[in-house]
Amino acid sequence: MNWRKLSIALRVAAVLLAVGVLQMGFFNELRLFDRACEPLLTLAASAGLTLGTRRALIVGLFAGLLYDILSGLPIGLAMFAYTFTAIVAGRLGEYVARVKWRLVPPLTALGFFIYVIVGEVLGQENFFDGRFPATLAVVVGWSVFLAPAMFPLSLWMWMQPVRKREAADRPLRSPS
Amino acid sequence: MAVSTGITRIKLAVLVLLPVTLVSLDLNDFAPLELGRDAVQDALSPLISGVSRITRPVADAWNAVGGYEELRQENELLRAEVEELRGRLSEEVRDSELLGQVLEELEIPYINDMPRATARVIRQLGSFSSLNVDLDKGTDSGIEVGMPAVTSEGLVGRVIETSRTRSKVRLITDKDFELGVRIVGLDTVSVAKGGGAGRALVVGDGVPLSVDVRPGLMITTSGIANSVYPPDIPVGVIQEIRVDPDLNQVLFLRPLASLEALDFVSILLYDNVL
Numbered sequence: 333m334n335w336r337k338l339s340i341a342l343r344v345a346a347v348l349l350a351v352g353v354l355q356m357g358f359f360n361e362l363r364l365f366d367r368a369c370e371p372l373l374t375l376a377a378s379a380g381l382t383l384g385t386r387r388a389l390i391v392g393l394f395a396g397l398l399y400d401i402l403s404g405l406p407i408g409l410a411m412f413a414y415t416f417t418a419i420v421a422g423r424l425g426e427y428v429a430r431v432k433w434r435l436v437p438p439l440t441a442l443g444f445f446i447y448v449i450v451g452e453v454l455g456q457e458n459f460f461d462g463r464f465p466a467t468l469a470v471v472v473g474w475s476v477f478l479a480p481a482m483f484p485l486s487l488w489m490w491m492q493p494v495r496k497r498e499a500a501d502r503p504l505r506s507p508s
Numbered sequence: 509m510a511v512s513t514g515i516t517r518i519k520l521a522v523l524v525l526l527p528v529t530l531v532s533l534d535l536n537d538f539a540p541l542e543l544g545r546d547a548v549q550d551a552l553s554p555l556i557s558g559v560s561r562i563t564r565p566v567a568d569a570w571n572a573v574g575g576y577e578e579l580r581q582e583n584e585l586l587r588a589e590v591e592e593l594r595g596r597l598s599e600e601v602r603d604s605e606l607l608g609q610v611l612e613e614l615e616i617p618y619i620n621d622m623p624r625a626t627a628r629v630i631r632q633l634g635s636f637s638s639l640n641v642d643l644d645k646g647t648d649s650g651i652e653v654g655m656p657a658v659t660s661e662g663l664v665g666r667v668i669e670t671s672r673t674r675s676k677v678r679l680i681t682d683k684d685f686e687l688g689v690r691i692v693g694l695d696t697v698s699v700a701k702g703g704g705a706g707r708a709l710v711v712g713d714g715v716p717l718s719v720d721v722r723p724g725l726m727i728t729t730s731g732i733a734n735s736v737y738p739p740d741i742p743v744g745v746i747q748e749i750r751v752d753p754d755l756n757q758v759l760f761l762r763p764l765a766s767l768e769a770l771d772f773v774s775i776l777l778y779d780n781v782l
Contacts, residue, residue: 353552357559360633361567367635389523396527401548403633404642404676407541408530415527419520454531458636458705467635 336491343489344391351375351485352398359474367467369474370444371482372399376414377439377475378482380421383490391486392418409451417443436479441472546671553673557644622738623777625649627675629770637705639682640668641770646675650777654736656729657773662742662764663687663729664773675775679767680743681705688730689743694719697730700743700761706768708760709744715757721749727761738778 355371362369372395379395380388396414400407421439428435445468451459487494534541560567627643645651647670657664657677665685669676678685685702689711696719700711715721725746731739744761752758 349552353555353559356552356633357556358563358567360631361560361563362570368633370634389520393523393526399633400530401545402552404545404549404640405634406531407534407545408527408532411530412524412527415523454535456636458638463635463637470635 340490343491344394347375347485347489348372348391348394348398351395352402355399356402364470364473365466367463367470369478370440370471371474371478372396372410373414373417373443373447373471374436374440374475374478375482375486376418377421377436377443378433378479379486379489380418380439381425381435382483382486383422383492384425385419385422387490388418388422389415391489392416405451405456406454409454409456410447412450413443413447416446433479433483436482437472437475440475440479441468444468444471542669546674550671550673553644623650624774625651625777626772626774627651628772630674639679639702639705641665641677641679641773643675643677643773643775644673645775646670646673648672649775651675651775652777655778656737656741656776658741658776659765659770659773661766662744663737664765664767664770666736667775677773677775680709680763680765681707681767687737687743688732688735689727690730690739691715691719691721691746692726692728694721694725696721697732698759700727703760708747708762711759711761712752713756715759717751717755717757719757721746721757721759723747723749726764727759736778738776 351371355369359371360368376388376392376395379391383391392415393411396409396411397407399410399414403410417439420442421435424435424439448459448464484494530541625645627645627649630642630644632638632640632642641664643651643657651667651670653667653670655667657667663680665677665679665682666687667675668678680687680700680702681704682702683704687700688697689700690697696715698711698713698715700709703710711727723746727743727746729735729737729739729741729743731737742764744763746759747762748760750758750760
């Protein structure tokens with residue numbers, strides 16, 4: 333492993349741990365109608381849009397694993413949903429001319445929806461109930477605020493150039 | 509063959525199948541996975557507690573503003589509940605002997621002389637209501653699987669998992685929760701089961717029609733031999749009575765402990781764990 337790869341691995345681990353610890357210790361307490369936000373999911377969606385499918389897949393996989401460990405719910409549940417979200421975000425990022433942070437909230441909604449559906453299939457009876465629409469709204473609402481911060485964070489952890497304009501609205505490639 | 513994203517289809521399939529495999533293993537209680545989870549949780553626990561302590565004023569301020577309406581509604585509900593209980597109490601006054609027994613039971617010093625570990629409830633990650641609660645103390649504080657969890661109001665649940673610094677309690681409303689109970693004043697023993705989140709506990713058998721049960725009677729742990737719970741811990745109050753086709757009375761209990769708003773619970777270090 334060369335120095336650059338090692339640096340990226342350390343940065344990815346540091347960012348995931350920092351976001352995970354903040355989610356568990358801080359954001360989880362900031363309740364809106366008794367619903368919490370999902371920064372790790374927002375990070376996975378942002379990473380997909382900014383870093384491409386292959387890199388985002390790794391971020392999504394480990395972000396989901398960390399969420400599963402911290403939540404105490406079946407390991408692999410969030411891992412699956414976050415990885416799926418990262419792949420979709422990565423593919424989307426390759427098709428759009430300019431990647432905008434505004435794409436993150438719908439992707440977060442998709443990831444959360446997948447998480448709930450898979451959870452229900454796996455016997456988490458309390459996931460999909462009358463509270464779900466409001467919970468989804470809160471999660472998406474929070475992601476609107478978190479996405480502009482997650483974009484530069486995603487770029488930084490993979491040692492990509494972060495410029496002011498690029499941070500929130502990054503052209504990935506010239507439209508073909 | 510590589511897809512346009514620079515990742516082979518085989519790698520993609522493996523990476524998607526990995527979570528599915530882990531879910532299967534975890535749902536089958538694969539021990540190494542649990543050990544790994546416990547180790548990571550124990551390692552991150554001080555960091556999370558530190559962040560939580562530092563940011564608590566911000567979170568408190570947020571919740572004070574955001575939760576005002578919720579608190580107001582909760583206050584109204586509590587007022588209505590107090591009025592209802594007052595009404596029931598006045599009905600019970602007619603039977604002074606029974607009232608005396610209930611009050612005696614209410615004042616049972618059931619945990620006064622029993623060693624216990626008081627732990628803070630860690631709010632579960634995410635937005636979903638849960639029938640388990642995580643505590644910030646574990647085997648280091650003497651907590652073992654099977655020990656009863658109580659508040660000053662009554663039984664809350666039972667410890668189902670422990671690690672060094674954390675433990676998980678299954679609440680009495682969980683559908684998998686069963687315990688032996690006794691109807692105060694009647695000495696009838698039966699089994700109560702959880703009815704699901706926000707629902708009543710159900711005493712579904714062993715209460716024949718000849719037993720004179722009424723709404724408002726208190727239910728405690730039975731304390732029969734080899735029970736994992738000490739005797740006389742308040743569990744709930746009879747809310748509704750129905751009769752099943754076998755002519756047994758089915759009792760629906762309202763838990764006495766406020767399970768929706770737990771901040772601290774005491775784990776009784778009771779050594780009768782099976």
